Amino acid sequence: MTKRDIIIEVAEKTKQPQKEVRKIVEVTMSAIADSLIRGQDVELRNFGVFQIQIRSTRIGRNPNEPEKPLIIPEHAVIKFKIGKALRHRLANAGLVKPNRGTKPMPMPAATLVKAQKANTAAAKAIVKPEKTKKPS
Secondary structure, three states: OOHHHHHHHHHHHHOOOHHHHHHHHHHHHHHHHHHHHOOOOEEEOOOEEEEEEEEOOEEEEEOOEEEEEEEEOOEEEEEEEEOHHHHHHHHHOOOOOOOOOOOOOOOOHHHHHHHHHHHHHHHHHOOOOOOOOOOO
């Protein structure tokens, strides 16, 4: 899904003009980016949390020159920690493992049907290799 797809879907669901929705989406994304730049976590309740993590300097290997070490400098990455409600929705659709000790939340019928169709399409697209037994 692209930003454009989000704008179209929100505009259709809210019956608002796409120009207005585009402004709102862009301001929202800008606010998220600005918070991350300031080093703040961005928590979207029941959806998830975006966090900046600093990866420390480490030594890597160039596959073309494996004998020569390559220093990978310290850098920042964005980590996304999935929220409880989103995890339940994805678990009900069979897309992620539920947390231990949690019960699946009921899902609206329309969402369930849509998720099942998406899950079926994804399952058909993935060819799982057969497990082979190692000789003893």
